[in-house]
Structures are given as C-alpha cells and as structure tokens.
Amino acid sequence: MNRYKLRGLKLVWIMKNKNVDEANLNYSPSGRLGGASILDKILASKAIEVASCKLSTPISALEKAPAFSRKCLSMKESLLASESGIISEFKRKSPSLGWIHEDVDVVDVTLGYCAAGASGISILTDFDFFGGTPMDLMAARQFINCPILRKDFVIDEYQLYEAKAIGADVILLIAAALTVEQTLELARKAHELGLEVLLEVHNAQEIGHANEFVDMMGVNNRNLKTFEQNIQTSFDLVNLISNHFVKLSESGISKVETVKELRKVGYRGFLMGENFMKEENPVKALKEFISLLNPLPMNRDKLLGT
Numbered sequence: 001m002n003r004y005k006l007r008g009l010k011l012v013w014i015m016k017n018k019n020v021d022e023a024n025l026n027y028s029p030s031g032r033l034g035g036a037s038i039l040d041k042i043l044a045s046k047a048i049e050v051a052s053c054k055l056s057t058p059i060s061a062l063e064k065a066p067a068f069s070r071k072c073l074s075m076k077e078s079l080l081a082s083e084s085g086i087i088s089e090f091k092r093k094s095p096s097l098g099w100i101h102e103d104v105d106v107v108d109v110t111l112g113y114c115a116a117g118a119s120g121i122s123i124l125t126d127f128d129f130f131g132g133t134p135m136d137l138m139a140a141r142q143f144i145n146c147p148i149l150r151k152d153f154v155i156d157e158y159q160l161y162e163a164k165a166i167g168a169d170v171i172l173l174i175a176a177a178l179t180v181e182q183t184l185e186l187a188r189k190a191h192e193l194g195l196e197v198l199l200e201v202h203n204a205q206e207i208g209h210a211n212e213f214v215d216m217m218g219v220n221n222r223n224l225k226t227f228e229q230n231i232q233t234s235f236d237l238v239n240l241i242s243n244h245f246v247k248l249s250e251s252g253i254s255k256v257e258t259v260k261e262l263r264k265v266g267y268r269g270f271l272m273g274e275n276f277m278k279e280e281n282p283v284k285a286l287k288e289f290i291s292l293l294n295p296l297p298m299n300r301d302k303l304l305g306t
Contacts, residue, residue: 038095038129042095043153043155045128045129047155049128050156050159059161062165063165067141067165067166068161068164070167071194072170072194072195072196075087075149075169075198075216076196076246078120079119079268084119085259085263085267085268085269085270086259086290087122088118088120088121088282089151089271089272089273089276090110090113090122090123090277091122091131091274092132093130094130095129097274100274100277101278101282106123109282110123110140112282112283112286113146113286115283116283117286117287117290118146120148121144121146122148122151122271123136123137125137125152137167141167141168142167147196149168149171149198150163150166150171154171154173154174154186155177155182157186157189159171160186160193160195163195164193170216171190172200173197173198173200173209175206175207175209176202180208183199184213187211188213190213191213197215198214198215198217200217200218201237201241203233203237210241210242215245215246216245216247217247218248218271219233219237220233220250221234221249221253229252230252231249235261235262238266246268246269248267248271249271250270253275254275272289
C-alpha cells in the first residue's frame, strides 16, 4: 500500500468517525456534569469513539489484519541498549497548544527520527484532541523498524486488539483514567497479545496501579486535568518506583541538561514531542539534541533491580 493511498484511507477514517456527539463531552467519568477537566472530556469522547469503532470493525476483523500476526519489537530492550533514550513523539496538536505542526508527513518525520537515533517512536492516534488517527501509525509501521508506542487513551480491551492490528509494539495505560483493576486486566490482555505496556503516572498514589504485566513506568510531568507541566514531578517520584520497571520521564523536557539530570537519578527513557514537533524541521531538531547529549554509563542490572 503506498503513502498516497494511506492518506486517502485516513480521510475515510476521519469521515466515518466524525459523528462524535459533542454534547456528550460535558459528561465526565467521575459523574460530574459540566466543568469537566480536559482528561474527563477526552475520556468521554473516547468512549463514544470506541463504541463506534466496535460497530464498524469488530475484533474478528482486527485479528485478520496483516500486522496482527507480526512479532512486536521491544521498546524496553531498545531503551536499555540506547545511548539517547529518546522516544520521539509524532504529535500534530494538543489541547493546550492547538496545532503544533498540522501538515507534517508522518512517514518523513518518524523515518527521520529513527535514523537520527531515537530509541522508539510515539504516535498519537486520537483525532479530536491531538489530530492523529490509527492510519498515522499504520503508515509509519510500513517504513520504520523502531518500536512504536500507540499514544492514546485506552479504556477498553478493544483498543488493544486495534493497536496490534495497526502495528503498534507498545500500548499506554494512564493510571488517572483507570482503576487498579482495569489497569491489571488491560495490562494482562496486552501481554497476551504480545504488546508491551507503559504505565503512566502523575503522582505517588497512582504508582499503586503497577502490576506484574507492566514493562515500563512513565512519570508524566504534565497534569492531565490542567495540562500544566512541572519537571520536578519526575524527580519527586523516581525513588517511589521499583527498579523492576524501566523508568521514563514524559513531557516538559526541552533541555539536554534536564535529560542528564534525569539519567543520574535513574530514568532511562525520555518521551519528547512538542520540543521537536514545534520546529520547522523536527528531525533536524532531534538530531541536534542527541548530538549534545553526553551518555552516562548505565548499570543494566541495577536498572532492572537484579
């Protein structure tokens, strides 16, 4: 399938799923009506989207997708072997900034990111709030050989089958969006499908969502209720997270010195999106950033708690 046909399919996906009822965005999973946080609105929208996708494409159809039978690449192993630890994110827009880089080509950018030394790629597949679709990940999968994280708001195991069908290697579970029981069930199912699991936390309480099926734990420096960023969150939580997990710091990273300081305290992965995507040439920005890093020797056994 060529890239032009993929762009056409992306438009079809958008048109097929654009009937999301905007009025329902006033609903929040916490039971409040009106005054919902950004996360609440995203999750309400996601529930409608998933319900629509289930009707149009059942799991039985997803299991027949060519990518469903492929062996996933390990982002965990890639991070442990990497000198940069950078997971470069492809993100067109965000709720806080609006459009960041609207017309950029997903294949050009992700292929360039891999060549520049990224340890992995993160691709937003949420359309309403981030301007992405599953077609973006499908397009990138055909051209790159880096581990790919499907960055989305997982609330249903259907999305795990979908992630496998479109070629993802890793799925994101956001503790703030799930109960402990839901996190366990989804992480277990992800492993059954051969997917790795990145659990995202924002505070000490959410670390309790961790379970034996989690491969990596990421501290998001962005508050998903207000979308404000504070890099200190990563430093505050690092020692509360077991060394059994490969540790990631996510969002709000823009300086080489910050990555160096985070490495010193035990982080091995650094998920960065806006810092590169806001530039006219995101690939060049990543390449320059990595060239300024002075990799510190890491003890693999210590990182894994062995």
